[in-house]
Amino acid sequence: MTDLERTRERTPVPKDWTYAPAPEARDIVRIEKRYGHYVGGDWIEPSETYTTISPASEEPLAEVGQASVAEVARAVDAARNAFGNGWSEISPSERAKYLFRIARILQERSREFAVLESLNGGKPIRESRDVDVPLSAAHFFYYAGWADKLEYAFPNRRPRPIGVAGQIIPWNFPLLMLAWKIAPALAAGNTVVLKPAETTPLSALLFCDVLRQAELPPGVVNIVTGDGRTGAAIVEADGVDKVAFTGSTEVGKAIQRELAGTGKRLTLELGGKAANIIFDDAALDQAVEGIVNGIYFNQGHVCCAGSRLLVQESIYEPVVEKLKRRLATLRVGDPLDKNTDVGAINSKQQLEKIQELVASGEEEGAEIYQPPCRLPEKGYWFAPTVFTNVAQSYRIAQEEIFGPVLSILTFRTPEEAVEKANNTPYGLSAGVWTEKGSRILWMAERLRAGVVWANTYNRFDPSSPFGGYKESGFGREGGRHGLEPYLELE
Ligand code: NAI
Numbered sequence: 001m002t003d004l005e006r007t008r009e010r011t012p013v014p015k016d017w018t019y020a021p022a023p024e025a026r027d028i029v030r031i032e033k034r035y036g037h038y039v040g041g042d043w044i045e046p047s048e049t050y051t052t053i054s055p056a057s058e059e060p061l062a063e064v065g066q067a068s069v070a071e072v073a074r075a076v077d078a079a080r081n082a083f084g085n086g087w088s089e090i091s092p093s094e095r096a097k098y099l100f101r102i103a104r105i106l107q108e109r110s111r112e113f114a115v116l117e118s119l120n121g122g123k124p125i126r127e128s129r130d131v132d133v134p135l136s137a138a139h140f141f142y143y144a145g146w147a148d149k150l151e152y153a154f155p156n157r158r159p160r161p162i163g164v165a166g167q168i169i170p171w172n173f174p175l176l177m178l179a180w181k182i183a184p185a186l187a188a189g190n191t192v193v194l195k196p197a198e199t200t201p202l203s204a205l206l207f208c209d210v211l212r213q214a215e216l217p218p219g220v221v222n223i224v225t226g227d228g229r230t231g232a233a234i235v236e237a238d239g240v241d242k243v244a245f246t247g248s249t250e251v252g253k254a255i256q257r258e259l260a261g262t263g264k265r266l267t268l269e270l271g272g273k274a275a276n277i278i279f280d281d282a283a284l285d286q287a288v289e290g291i292v293n294g295i296y297f298n299q300g301h302v303c304c305a306g307s308r309l310l311v312q313e314s315i316y317e318p319v320v321e322k323l324k325r326r327l328a329t330l331r332v333g334d335p336l337d338k339n340t341d342v343g344a345i346n347s348k349q350q351l352e353k354i355q356e357l358v359a360s361g362e363e364e365g366a367e368i369y370q371p372p373c374r375l376p377e378k379g380y381w382f383a384p385t386v387f388t389n390v391a392q393s394y395r396i397a398q399e400e401i402f403g404p405v406l407s408i409l410t411f412r413t414p415e416e417a418v419e420k421a422n423n424t425p426y427g428l429s430a431g432v433w434t435e436k437g438s439r440i441l442w443m444a445e446r447l448r449a450g451v452v453w454a455n456t457y458n459r460f461d462p463s464s465p466f467g468g469y470k471e472s473g474f475g476r477e478g479g480r481h482g483l484e485p486y487l488e489l490e
Pocket residue numbers: 168169170171172195196197198226227228229230231232233235246247248249251252254255269270271272302303350353400401402
């Protein structure tokens with residue numbers, strides 16, 4: 001008898017091959033009942049609070065502050081003082097030390113952050129654990145490396161910090177967007193007032209404990225929570241020298257209007273409606289994985305999501321068939337389950353927006369497909385969705401849905417693919433799938449998008465600049481380019 005046969009006798013044969021739940025332990029992270037604002041290295045008691053919840057269960061998680069104009073002013077003062085009292089002048093290698101510490105502590109506490117991010121935001125633990133948290137740490141490591149090399153990054157241009165950066169971030173990648181904002185600002189010698197989105201404040205509040213552990217001087221980073229009113233107060237605050245915003249195009253435009261003529265500097269990272277383009281010579285199975293990763297990653301709450309699929313006509317049928325088959329294997333459900341592929345929609349408001357746009361797609365005449373899947377009763381959920389028979393004029397082909405909804409269009413020639421891909425007010429990203437290197441370059445030259453992925457999608461690296469054209473905003477984050485908005489360059 002072989003060893004295998006012998007052990008088999010003693011091993012119970014599973015009767016059912018469906019997955020058993022594999023929940024991540026929640027108690028690794030301690031959530032306070034109530035949080036204040038983190039100002040000047042201390043917690044200040046909030047004048048007003050609201051309840052933040054888990055979108056997967058609607059269960060309340062904590063009370064957090066809704067910062068008033070006066071509370072924002074205190075945070076800006078703390079940042080100004082810290083800027084004037086030494087942070088902008090300490091030796092750059094000293095500054096780097098703090099950033100390295102923050103990066104290391106994030107790595108050490110990665111499980112805590114992953115669980116909290118999934119609880120408060122609804123994203124699958126597999127993604128927060130493998131993408132959000134490691135990339136956040138990587139961002140701090142990357143910019144730590146630049147802190148004492150700014151003169152080499154911008155030779156003969158005497159780089160100097162700007163002052164106080166007011167930073168407003170969205171709810172789709174709460175910790176990662178915080179890292180994208182704070183790491184380059186500090187590396188360049190600025191101080192910060194940051195506001196997380198109202199639905200996802202908890203990882204930013206836990207980050208304050210990382211700052212304490214790293215012994216960052218008080219006031220260098222201040223965190224205030226609240227909704228758009230708090231955001232507007234940061235934009236308008238007198239002591240803010242630079243505003244960095246990631247969020248909707250609508251709010252981005254309002255901020256730009258508000259700041260026009262004030263001399264405050266601004267970068268905007270706004271929406272997108274990216275084309276993911278599949279040519280008939282592409283490796284189809286890989287392309288299908290890329291389509292899935294492009295639109296169902298993070299429930300489609302991704303500004304650079306590949307939400308418009310452009311398929312070359314000759315391979316339309318096999319691609320749609322493979323895609324539908326693949327969709328049936330996606331597991332939608334508990335964000336804290338390690339087997340989950342698609343988690344909860346971030347908020348009721350976002351769910352309603354997705355529902356409204358999907359209804360418009362059906363009304364306008366597109367054909368909808370959703371794989372059979374049982375959605376949990378409580379919380380905010382939306383099944384992975386594919387639309388075929390989509391015309392370019394439909395709202396689902398024009399507007400950012402920011403949900404797990406894909407619109408499929410076709411093309412015949414590369415020229416037509418470019419024309420359709422660029423037929424959007426946005427210009428953040430695009431994907432090209434083809435075996436031909438020359439075609440990749442030909443396409444990348446013509447696509448009006450800040451990032452073009454070739455034979456992959458939704459790949460991020462701190463050394464690679466990210467940002468948009470047209471209504472997707474301006475300014476770059478990541479890479480050496482990401483330092484520029486935080487520096488005075490003579
Ligand atoms: P939003 O733009 O209102 O919120 C983003 C951030 O801006 C939040 O922190 C919010 O509190 C803040 N904010 C809101 N109004 C503000 C104001 N007047 N001044 C300063 N800050 C303000 O986005 P929302 O309403 O959460 O989502 C609406 C749509 O925007 C989504 O459906 C999606 O299409 C798009 N969006 C795009 C994002 C991206 O990464 N490009 C991120 C979030 C949303």
